[in-house]
Amino acid sequence: MPAPTRSMTYDVAVVGAGIVGLAVAREVLLRRPGARVVVVEQEQEVAAHQTGHNSGVIHGGIYYQPGSLKARLCVEGARLMYDYCAEHAIPHERSGKLIVARHDGELGRLDELHRRGIVNQVPGLRRLRAEEIAEIEPHAVGVAALHAPNTGVVDYARVARAVRDELTAQGVVFRFGERVEAIDQHGGVSTSRERFRARQVIACAGLWSDRLARVAGAGADPRIVPFRGGYLTLRPSAEPWVRGMIYPVPDPRLPFLGVHLTRHVDGEVSLGPTALLVGARDAYRIRRVRARDLGETLAWPGTWRVARAHWRAGVNELRTAVSRRRFVALAADYVPGLTVADLSPGTHAGVRAQAVGRDGTLVDDFVISRSGVTSFVRNAPSPAATSAFALARELVDRVGPVT
Numbered sequence: 001m002p003a004p005t006r007s008m009t010y011d012v013a014v015v016g017a018g019i020v021g022l023a024v025a026r027e028v029l030l031r032r033p034g035a036r037v038v039v040v041e042q043e044q045e046v047a048a049h050q051t052g053h054n055s056g057v058i059h060g061g062i063y064y065q066p067g068s069l070k071a072r073l074c075v076e077g078a079r080l081m082y083d084y085c086a087e088h089a090i091p092h093e094r095s096g097k098l099i100v101a102r103h104d105g106e107l108g109r110l111d112e113l114h115r116r117g118i119v120n121q122v123p124g125l126r127r128l129r130a131e132e133i134a135e136i137e138p139h140a141v142g143v144a145a146l147h148a149p150n151t152g153v154v155d156y157a158r159v160a161r162a163v164r165d166e167l168t169a170q171g172v173v174f175r176f177g178e179r180v181e182a183i184d185q186h187g188g189v190s191t192s193r194e195r196f197r198a199r200q201v202i203a204c205a206g207l208w209s210d211r212l213a214r215v216a217g218a219g220a221d222p223r224i225v226p227f228r229g230g231y232l233t234l235r236p237s238a239e240p241w242v243r244g245m246i247y248p249v250p251d252p253r254l255p256f257l258g259v260h261l262t263r264h265v266d267g268e269v270s271l272g273p274t275a276l277l278v279g280a281r282d283a284y285r286i287r288r289v290r291a292r293d294l295g296e297t298l299a300w301p302g303t304w305r306v307a308r309a310h311w312r313a314g315v316n317e318l319r320t321a322v323s324r325r326r327f328v329a330l331a332a333d334y335v336p337g338l339t340v341a342d343l344s345p346g347t348h349a350g351v352r353a354q355a356v357g358r359d360g361t362l363v364d365d366f367v368i369s370r371s372g373v374t375s376f377v378r379n380a381p382s383p384a385a386t387s388a389f390a391l392a393r394e395l396v397d398r399v400g401p402v403t
Contacts, residue, residue: 013189015180017174020392053351058092062097062117077386077389184216246334302360302361370398
């Protein structure tokens with residue numbers, strides 16, 4: 001039986017109440033106060049998935065290819081995120097990031113990161129000699145490093161709740177516990193409960209973004225393939241092991257960054273993440289498998305091409321995920337003296353919405369597309385939370401005036 005149609009027509013319907021969807025709804029109201037906006041979310045609260053399960057880092061924009069959308073949006077987004085946190089008294093810290101080269105073989109890649117950061121206009125970025133590393137991170141060692149003082153930390157779920165409260169006060173309708181099942185070319189939205197219309201639809205569905213795009217008539221490429229990132233936590237200590245963040249120099253041959261150390265806004269220090277292909281888009285527990293999610297992953301040709309290209313890295317990630325000793329040893333390459341005895345019992349995890357092309361390409365930039373009156377953010381690469389307010393501006397610019 002088809003869902004009943006509401007007589008209400010909204011100016012804008014936003015699908016997804018993660019931080020990007022919430023920022024989009026806020027941007028619409030900044031441009032047109034009083035607009036009729038609805039936010040539809042399949043879970044019972046905001047920030048239920050990637051927003052509430054990420055590292056909490058406010059990224060600086062160092063790693064990203066100059067000229068890419070996410071390089072531009074990350075740098076601008078970090079500025080807007082800091083402004084929002086200051087305005088709304090949300091705890092945050094510009095604790096800084098140190099990208100450490102362990103040996104001379106990594107210096108060329110460190111130089112390239114420095115070049116990218118300068119081109120991307122990352123504030124305050126500077127190169128450090130080996131003897132200068134301890135001035136920033138007393139326990140860290142390496143042959144050279146980049147220091148990015150504008151990189152910081154925040155609790156993104158707290159930011160999302162602040163935006164939700166702001167939107168609620170302005171009359172935005174939140175429809176929690178409703179899954180969007182179809183969107184037609186004219187803005188008809190069918191949910192698991194009913195059907196309504198919107199003049200514009202903006203879908204920010206994260207881990208489910210590709211599925212929603214397909215039901216709205218967009219193509220199948222790229223597909224979201226879920227990768228679980230697991231984290232370990234250090235015990236509190238009188239002298240913190242890490243003041244800010246200590247990151248490796250990324251290997252361009254590998255799809256993910258590797259284990260790093262992050263001191264969060266509450267003072268807790270985490271190690272991670274790992275990167276494991278998993279059988280569910282919400283596999284916060286590693287054994288969780290959903291038949292549809294797993295079936296779509298295995299049926300996608302790009303999955304197998306990624307597996308063939310990176311199977312050695314996949315084996316190493318699995319070894320790290322099952323061995324706390326190996327996990328800590330990787331972190332101890334940068335902070336000597338860390339042992340398993342320094343770990344607390346707790347662990348936590350997130351799931352990354354990795355967009356994978358049919359040809360096996362790991363899509364490393366925002367993919368924005370349009371079908372009828374609906375716009376889609378097709379994936380959520382690593383700086384999505386940092387970029388939320390800047391990405392919202394980009395999306396609303398592309399939609400055009402909300403009338």
